[in-house]
Amino acid sequence: MTPLLTGSVTDTSVNTTALVVLIALFLLVTVLGFMASRFRRAEKLDSLDEWGLGGRKFGTWVTWFLLGGDLYTAYTFVAVPAAMFSMGAVAGFFAVPYTIILYPIIFVFMARLWSVSHRHGYVTTADFVRGRYDDRQLSLAVSVTGFVATMPYIALQLVGIQAVLEVAGVGGGDNVIAKDLPLLIAFAVLAAYTYSSGLRAPAVIAFVKDGLIYLVIIVAVVYLPSQVGGWGEIFGAAQDKMQTTNPATGKPTGSYIPGDGQMWAYATLGLGSAMALFMYPHSITASLSSGSRNTIRRNAAILPAYSFVLGLLALLGWVAIAAGTDPTGLDGEKNPQLVVPQLFEDFFPDWFVGVAFAAIAIGALVPAAIMSIAAANTFSRNIYKEWLKKDATPQQEAKVSKLMSLVVKAFALVFVLTLDKQNAINFQLLGGIWILQTFPAIVFSLYTRWFHRKALLAGWAVGMVYGTVEAYQISSAATDHFGGSLAEIPGLGDMGYVAITAFALNLVVTVVLSVVLNAAKVSNGTDVTRPGDYFADAGDPRVDADLEVEDPLAREPDRP
């Protein structure tokens, strides 16, 4: 049932109605973004706590929207369905187990990180590592990794916006300036309100974003399957496509349900991504902006609502197979990233297409804003203040952060221009390889100081080098390097996520060196944290004293 197929292949004209709706909604969130500085207003926005963490007083529901808006990104809307469409379940559907097991994992350690961070005023994970070991190199390693790993993730958001604009008929094509202009305008606007409102901007916009996304997905999942002959038809079409031999490689096109030899790939992609996600600066920023120790734990129980939506979105990639969606870009080449926007344009009335496109575009802006704020905080706290200007005032820190949030977005553009966009899911997986190497230094250190700071640094270095080299060597049909994130697991023979292999290597190095250095009684630095710090909560006199909350009444009452 592909009544609209022939129409869509050549339809590259501008969809005016959709574009008008898209722009109107975009203007709405722009206004909200600038007005957000009044949200839970602070005296002034010139400290990192206010600009970068929204005053650290978001309650359960604001945190739910913020984290949801932060974690479920253009990755969700564009990269996951695209991977399902072109490569099948192993490359795409692993996102579901990934975003489920994520929550038990963060439940365990995030409350401790929240407490110690509030007790000592930490803004980044590198701050914590610095306090725990008094080791500048290890802290620098953690901050640089966070900074670098965020770039491809922001780039992924750009890819998402680009996909929407291209299907709407603007951007793309041959003219270099016209091609990227709409994207640049969108990002300039984003940069402007992030600069002026800080974390409050994405917090407010996240409400609009999540509302639009739930609306669009529910409509799509209720309406579309019946249009293409039901779920049986959809899975049948997907199975046919995935099992068809690809003439270029002589192998099946993709995976329908993980078979022999693919189990490890599916499991390691899920586990590696889940462990990596809350090492990213942007996840930490959203978590630390919550108002109490247990806000994040309550959220661990209610955030899976988004995972359900993510699963439905993944399946839209297969709905598109059954619908015969043709994701041909304005340059005349196939681009799987366009599959969901194209599917919407084929089946929905123009005005609703506009709403759906706005959901995707705004869905990319919110995380891009939080990511750039988080990466900027990391820079100003752990690189600028630590290494360049030790006596920086909080005002100077905040100013550097604001400027850096602009620079970060520019760096992200470099990734978009240099990496293979065909499989944008790799943008996220590549960052995951790097960021996961900071896991031992952050999470293990929350519980113990048995691991030696120099051993953690060495393990990190080995994991980073190994992961980068492995990823560099992976080629795909479209590119010679960084073409994927699965490689053979040494000693096992099956394919697995490079991040996990690198992490295992990291762990071995860290443990062995810790035994040696501890036995040799090499100093493990001084620890400014105390056991009780890891249990401190809001309302605790010590925490409030440190927090200098300007207006205690503004704290959202979020105790059940």
Place this chain on the structure above:
Amino acid sequence: MSLGSSGEDQRPHDGTPPTDRRKIAWACVCLAVPVVALLWVPSYAREDPSIGGIPFFFWYQFLWVFLCSGFTWTAYKLVESARGGRR
């Protein structure tokens, strides 16, 4: 807002709050179950039984969204009571 180094020494040393270790252990079990279930891919990588045309592999993972949510909430309540409300 300081990095926490100033005035550190004036504060009394304080340790961990009293904790009911059995309840914490049960909470850990609640958190481990979904992780183990979903990482054990061979246990669900199959087509049958399908529901309404959706193969087992897919609906089983959707089901775990709700189960995991339940387990995590239970763990939250256990941890809350294990620390006597202080959590």
